[in-house]
Amino acid sequence: MTDEKKIIVTRTIEAPAQDVFNVLTNPAEHVKLDGSGFIRSVDHGDRIQKVGQVFTMNMVGEHMGGEYQTDNHVTGYADDKLVAWQTAPAGTEPKGWEWMYELEAHGPKETAVTLTYDWSKVTDKELLKKVHFPLVEKHALEESLAKLEERATSN
Template identity: 65%
Template sequence: MADDTSISVGRTIDSSAKDLFLVLSNPERHAQLDGSGFVRSDDHTDRITANGQTFRMNMSGPHMGGDYQTDNHVTGFVPDKLIAWQTAPAGTEPPGWEWMWELEPQGPDSTAVTLTYDWGKVTDKDLLAKGLFPLVSKEQLEDSLAKLAEAVSGS
């Protein structure tokens, strides 16, 4: 699904929701999952265990002039079902874009996974005027789902 302010992609992965959630809730694994190529590594982060946590990532991309860090504020957390966060340049409040992973078991070893990139809460007119959104394409999100499937099969 895609609309003016979000892109969602989905696929069924041959793994339990629990095993997928273990990968998704570990920021150390996020560079391995990133289809955009922006995520380089985590910055000494802990496993995500609750709403309201913040984890920092090391990033790189031309849209930010090279290397930078982000603080990711956890906005949704339901074990084995949902994990979401809003991203912000390190040390700032989130401007409004969000990443959400939803897991729906299809059996003991099969899970429907939906990944959504939503920038609908961005209200900064200057930021919107830069024409950055969407910064990540549908194909890159689909690549993230493929990488998740590979990561969980090898974990």
């Protein structure tokens, strides 16, 4: 699904929800999951365990003039069901866009994963002039879920 300020993709992964969640909550795995090509590495970040945590990623993209860092503020967390964060340029507060992974177990060995990229809360007019949302297209989100399946089923 795509609407004016949000993209939602879903994929059923043949792995237990716990295995999928373990991959998603490890920031070091995110470079391997990135379908956009923006993530280079984790700068710092412990395993995500609660709302309020922050992890920092090393990024690259022409939209930011090359290399940059993001602080990712965890906004949603529920064991084996949900992990979400809002992204901001390092050292700043989130500007309103959010990444959310929702997991729904379909038996012991299958999980439906819904990835939502939502920029509906971005109100900073200067940011909206600089960054043209969506920065990440639907096909890149679908690629991220394909890579998540590879990681979750290889463990």
